[in-house]
Amino acid sequence: MATFSNLFGAISIISLVLTLQLACFASAQLSPDFYATTCPNLRGIVRVAMREAIDRELRLGASILRLFFHDCFVNGCDASILLDETPTFTGEKNALPNRNSARGFEVIDTIKTRVEAACSNTVSCADILAIAARDGVVLVTRRTNMGSSTGPERRDNRKPSRRKHPNPLPILRPPGPHLRLRRQRPTSAHDMTALSGGHTIGFARCTTFRSRIYNDTNIDPNFAARRRTTCPSFAGGSGDDSLAPLDIQTPNRFGNDYYVDLLNRRGLLHSDQELFNGGSQDGLVRAYSGNQNAFYRDFADAMVKMGNISPLTGINGQIRRNCRVVN
Numbered sequence: 001m002a003t004f005s006n007l008f009g010a011i012s013i014i015s016l017v018l019t020l021q022l023a024c025f026a027s028a029q030l031s032p033d034f035y036a037t038t039c040p041n042l043r044g045i046v047r048v049a050m051r052e053a054i055d056r057e058l059r060l061g062a063s064i065l066r067l068f069f070h071d072c073f074v075n076g077c078d079a080s081i082l083l084d085e086t087p088t089f090t091g092e093k094n095a096l097p098n099r100n101s102a103r104g105f106e107v108i109d110t111i112k113t114r115v116e117a118a119c120s121n122t123v124s125c126a127d128i129l130a131i132a133a134r135d136g137v138v139l140v141t142r143r144t145n146m147g148s149s150t151g152p153e154r155r156d157n158r159k160p161s162r163r164k165h166p167n168p169l170p171i172l173r174p175p176g177p178h179l180r181l182r183r184q185r186p187t188s189a190h191d192m193t194a195l196s197g198g199h200t201i202g203f204a205r206c207t208t209f210r211s212r213i214y215n216d217t218n219i220d221p222n223f224a225a226r227r228r229t230t231c232p233s234f235a236g237g238s239g240d241d242s243l244a245p246l247d248i249q250t251p252n253r254f255g256n257d258y259y260v261d262l263l264n265r266r267g268l269l270h271s272d273q274e275l276f277n278g279g280s281q282d283g284l285v286r287a288y289s290g291n292q293n294a295f296y297r298d299f300a301d302a303m304v305k306m307g308n309i310s311p312l313t314g315i316n317g318q319i320r321r322n323c324r325v326v327n
């Protein structure tokens with residue numbers, strides 16, 4: 001039970017600081033209650049829509065979390081990932097990491113429509129995505145830890161942890177598609193190891209882990225064999241899109257099993273296993289695998305940092321009416 005209260009503690013921290021960050025997004029004004037008068041029902045609207053979405057498909061919590069990550073790591077959290085491409089606009093939706101992969105846009109559309117109906121021209125898409133991602137994690141966690149019943153909002157007055165990351169390591173060792181992302185951002189290896197715990201929920205397509213299960217050596221052979229049964233070695237067939245859970249143990253529980261997987265060389269993605277492969281992050285992976293609360297605390301902490309990656313200047317000020325198109 002201690003685990004529960006600590007998780008909610010961590011989640012409350014996310015909640016707390018995302019809220020603060022919302023204020024930053026929305027204007028230079030710093031107030032956690034930024035929308036309190038202009039859109040008092042905002043949180044409720046987002047929460048209800050996220051609950052509906054997750055009731056429909058549990059995976060959507062993971063999908064929205066990933067959208068938020070991809071939004072923030074490209075030019076800051078500016079909701080640019082939500083923009084549809086047009087003949088004259090090349091957006092992010094078809095960029096390699098997102099094509100056929102980023103999902104959950106309809107959920108954000110639904111939320112935006114409802115928010116516009118309640119308080120038009122007030123809440124940015126970036127803020128909506130941030131709150132939705134937070135809620136997704138909370139709802140998935142509650143559902144999988146406690147069943148579908150929802151208790152009263154739990155609050156926790158712990159302050160955000162003030163742990164220091166004095167020497168941001170620019171990158172983790174091996175090259176890979178994610179490396180570019182990592183290099184662009186002032187996020188420490190420690191933070192990235194905690195954030196990668198986002199892979200405690202959700203699924204990946206065969207194309208993203210094929211070479212790992214056929215060619216990597218730092219993989220549990222039984223695990224590889226099991227994954228090969230639904231992910232054929234050849235590309236181009238229908239097997240390309242077959243899904244496997246990022247966390248083989250509990251794909252719908254937001255916990256620390258992901259790190260236990262890594263210890264057992266059962267990371268699904270090559271990039272996952274790199275976190276535990278004789279490198280600088282081994283100790284931290286070990287620590288999270290044995291201490292879920294440490295993971296929750298650091299994940300919340302790193303999510304807040306991620307949410308604070310600010311958009312480039314010059315594109316501020318717009319509240320899109322439709323998240324898919326610039327006004």
Ligand code: HEM
Binds near residue numbers: 063065192201206
């Ligand atoms: C650091 C480098 C990262 C890499 C290389 C990476 C890579 C991937 C890949 C390849 C997939 C599968 C996509 C597909 O099959 O279409 C995936 C899924 C996912 N990622 Fe990451 N990821 C990274 C970091 C993160 C972070 C920081 C988060 C969140 C905090 C995150 C959350 C997720 C989630 C929740 C899914 C499952 C989405 C779903 O089921 O719809 N990832 N990631």
Ligand SMILES: *[C@@H]1O[C@H](CO)[C@@H](O)[C@H](O)[C@H]1NC(C)=O
Binds near residue numbers: 210211212214233
């Ligand atoms: C495994 O590696 C070999 C040699 O580099 C390559 O030809 C083959 O396509 C790879 N297989 C997969 C499934 O990635």
